Amino acid sequence: MSHYCDLAPGHPFHGPYHDVEYGFPVDDDQALFERLVLEINQAGLSWLTVLKKRDAFRLAFEDFHIDRIADYEEDDRQRLLSNAGIIRNRLKVDAVIHNAGVVQSLRREHGSFKAWLDQYHPLPHADWVKLFRKTFRFTGPEIVGEFLMSTGYLPGAHRDDCPVHARILTASPAWLST
16 A cells, blocks of 8 residues: 555655645634645545646635635625636635634634634544534535644655654654643
């Protein structure tokens, strides 16, 4: 069975993501939201497709500025759906806009998106999926699992013998404290 740690090193897109982002704890709400948006858009597609379009996503979604996206209206939705640089799926675009509003609510209620995640950590994967489905749109088991693994809430992003795994351990991911 192939693992991301086998595929990513030296790859122009997978390599940098694998080496400095995947599995490391994320403290910034905007960065957490970006990761959620990217995972939602990966559904049904390859991660490489999403990574290749990442800069276009950043541009289209104003660097994942949560408050701006939450205020998007129909003209913004149409702009996004006509943008060939991103994944033009109405359900995914609608989910991003809706979920930005959800993150705003989480920030009001809990102080931050990260604080909300921390409040529920640790949960088994199945319970995380239930919580995300109750809270967000377009978040099934794969999306939730990858989001949580990629942001340090669930283990498994790297093989134990991967050099990046050792660096992640020194960054104290949330899963390490469970």
